[in-house]
Amino acid sequence: MAKILTLRPLTPESPVTAVPGVGEAVAPRLAKLGIVTVRDLLYHLPRRYEDSRDVVPIAELRPGEVQTSLVRVTDVRAVQRRMHLLQVSVEDSTGVAEAIWFNQPFRQRDLRPGTTLFLRGKVKPGRLPTFQAPVYERPRSEQRHLGRLAPVYPETHKLSTRMLRSFMEPALAAAVAIPDPVPPPVRERESLPDLGEALRQAHFPDDQGSADRARERIAFEELFLIQVAAERARRRRLGSVGVTVPYDVEAAREFTRGLPFKLTDGQRVAAHEILTDMAKTGPMNRLLQGDVGSGKTVVAAMAALLTHRAGLQTAVMAPTEILARQHAQTLDALLAPHGLVPRLLVGSTTATARREVLEALAGGQDSLIVGTHALIEDDVVLRRLGLAVVDEQHRFGVAQRQRLRQKSGAMPNFLAMTATPIPRSLALTLYGDVDVSELRELPPGRQAVDTSVVAPHRRDAAYGFVGDQLHGGRQAFVICPLIEESDKLGVRSATAEFERLSTGVFADFRVDLLHGRLPAKEKEERMRRFASGETDLLVATSVVEVGVDLPNATIMLVEGAERFGLAQLHQFRGRVGRGEHRSYCLLFEGGTEPDEQSSSRLDALATTQSGFDLAELDLKLRGAGDVVGLRQHGLPEMRVADLLDLALAARARRAAVDWLDSDPALSRHLPLREALDRYTSVFDLD
Ligand code: ADP
Numbered sequence: 001m002a003k004i005l006t007l008r009p010l011t012p013e014s015p016v017t018a019v020p021g022v023g024e025a026v027a028p029r030l031a032k033l034g035i036v037t038v039r040d041l042l043y044h045l046p047r048r049y050e051d052s053r054d055v056v057p058i059a060e061l062r063p064g065e066v067q068t069s070l071v072r073v074t075d076v077r078a079v080q081r082r083m084h085l086l087q088v089s090v091e092d093s094t095g096v097a098e099a100i101w102f103n104q105p106f107r108q109r110d111l112r113p114g115t116t117l118f119l120r121g122k123v124k125p126g127r128l129p130t131f132q133a134p135v136y137e138r139p140r141s142e143q144r145h146l147g148r149l150a151p152v153y154p155e156t157h158k159l160s161t162r163m164l165r166s167f168m169e170p171a172l173a174a175a176v177a178i179p180d181p182v183p184p185p186v187r188e189r190e191s192l193p194d195l196g197e198a199l200r201q202a203h204f205p206d207d208q209g210s211a212d213r214a215r216e217r218i219a220f221e222e223l224f225l226i227q228v229a230a231e232r233a234r235r236r237r238l239g240s241v242g243v244t245v246p247y248d249v250e251a252a253r254e255f256t257r258g259l260p261f262k263l264t265d266g267q268r269v270a271a272h273e274i275l276t277d278m279a280k281t282g283p284m285n286r287l288l289q290g291d292v293g294s295g296k297t298v299v300a301a302m303a304a305l306l307t308h309r310a311g312l313q314t315a316v317m318a319p320t321e322i323l324a325r326q327h328a329q330t331l332d333a334l335l336a337p338h339g340l341v342p343r344l345l346v347g348s349t350t351a352t353a354r355r356e357v358l359e360a361l362a363g364g365q366d367s368l369i370v371g372t373h374a375l376i377e378d379d380v381v382l383r384r385l386g387l388a389v390v391d392e393q394h395r396f397g398v399a400q401r402q403r404l405r406q407k408s409g410a411m412p413n414f415l416a417m418t419a420t421p422i423p424r425s426l427a428l429t430l431y432g433d434v435d436v437s438e439l440r441e442l443p444p445g446r447q448a449v450d451t452s453v454v455a456p457h458r459r460d461a462a463y464g465f466v467g468d469q470l471h472g473g474r475q476a477f478v479i480c481p482l483i484e485e486s487d488k489l490g491v492r493s494a495t496a497e498f499e500r501l502s503t504g505v506f507a508d509f510r511v512d513l514l515h516g517r518l519p520a521k522e523k524e525e526r527m528r529r530f531a532s533g534e535t536d537l538l539v540a541t542s543v544v545e546v547g548v549d550l551p552n553a554t555i556m557l558v559e560g561a562e563r564f565g566l567a568q569l570h571q572f573r574g575r576v577g578r579g580e581h582r583s584y585c586l587l588f589e590g591g592t593e594p595d596e597q598s599s600s601r602l603d604a605l606a607t608t609q610s611g612f613d614l615a616e617l618d619l620k621l622r623g624a625g626d627v628v629g630l631r632q633h634g635l636p637e638m639r640v641a642d643l644l645d646l647a648l649a650a651r652a653r654r655a656a657v658d659w660l661d662s663d664p665a666l667s668r669h670l671p672l673r674e675a676l677d678r679y680t681s682v683f684d685l686d
């Protein structure tokens, strides 16, 4: 088998099954890690290295430590008592030692007298120093496991490090053939090794310095590709002709004067940034980040009004029907006095009403439409679309956001809004083609939600407090990490909590259940019942995350709180404290021993009210991979690059801008183009 394969050399595009040893059993496990081709395999980098370069002469072995020796086998004895014992005598020029294995009779094959081996394991003192079940490898021209810095891979999906090392070696033969996406001039300027050499050193490094340089090089490549994609998308966008909306300062002033409150500084700055963008020829692509209640809708309303004054339409898309209705109401209150009345289009809109709305939109009489996914259906025509607004944008896929933009012939201005802020450091690294506005302060007079971590023995007292609130006419949420009981001990499920609470301590109240496995209609209906006050207590999973306004809800009780990210807990907390009543967030940790890190995260939530600060903290504590919403925001996954390595990101960004200046069409270095084509860009507007 191996012979046949060597006749057909591996290429980067070969399926991973062409690698000797990768069979039908292993291929699906690799696929789970996204490894399908030899290239994917090569980019699967070790987590760390195991150093067994220090070869210890037998005479110098220290008892109790893991050590490596280079020895010759002199004698092998197999003893069968209660267990099978394999006892092997070894020697080198300095002395003799033993090695033993229990219940591994098959090893006898590898350990014939006369064989030379690296042995590595813990050494027990005794009459002779004895290696306890050591690992071993014969000395070869290229060591794979012992006598070198050997890669250690993350062990997931039943893929052991030993297996991966053995796959990697033949795969690396193909590494030299991988076209390097980083153009040679960039590589030179940045003093980076070429790709084939970097891959070899990243897996089987000569020394730690080479490993570090190799990883830096691969991380640079990853960031460079993102930055080229982003910068190219930005240039294309700014160079294309979009719709322009004149910055009508008088209309903006008039709108502000008509408000029952004063805009916050953040709102004023954000509005100015948006109106300035909209007045440019290239279409706007802006993300407005701000905590729940920070007043994003007001800012969007001002943009809609100016768009209307320019004779163009605005579409506002929200992820749920309740939210869409809420937006329609808010926008109506803000804009009707200025002659702009929003229309609503949602899943439950009747056929007759729908036809009427579609006609008005197509005819261009109506300038403001608010809705759900219903807005992106094919028969919805928005020929004069000037502004597309997407609320809770991470709830939509990239494709859905794009379909909304494509509703008109020209490229409309685009405003995404989110109450799950991404740390600015990350936004700068990754959102190359998105401009970011932030509302960091809440309007004056808002009260903080009283947040505390509740000890298990205080549970009854907490329920008593919740009961008091419900008796006083308020409403409460109970959030659980799971829908149904699982064998994971101590994690509460929504279904079981609903049963327990509705028949037990809260039997006198109207309790309802909400989770993601309910049909969409049923979810909306139960949420609506809660919003209208028909139920008192809602037991739910994380589906309640989205920004519904429920001024009467004052309790957010979270079970298994350590299982959620800080950003998500903050989202939950944002469901309460929206009215005049003092509100509370009660956090219970799950049944398992709370570890120190999760406790300190929950404490941080109790003392921090800003979603921006929490996002930064979450990023520090859990790493970029786990920041809530990151993947949902449609960002490409980084295999190697540390998103917080801002210095490397800045280098990559500068290199990307320089390269595009010198090669705008990306025609001078084809491998770069090909690499960009390989990953689905999240930046593309067309
Ligand atoms: P978001 O969408 O960011 O969660 P909204 O735009 O819905 O927030 O605003 C939340 C509430 O705050 C609304 O009732 C709105 O009228 C009010 N609001 C907005 N801006 C201000 C302000 N500057 N001062 C006082 N209240 C404001």
Ligand code: MG
Pocket: 293, 296, 297, 391, 547
């Ligand atoms: Mg909102």
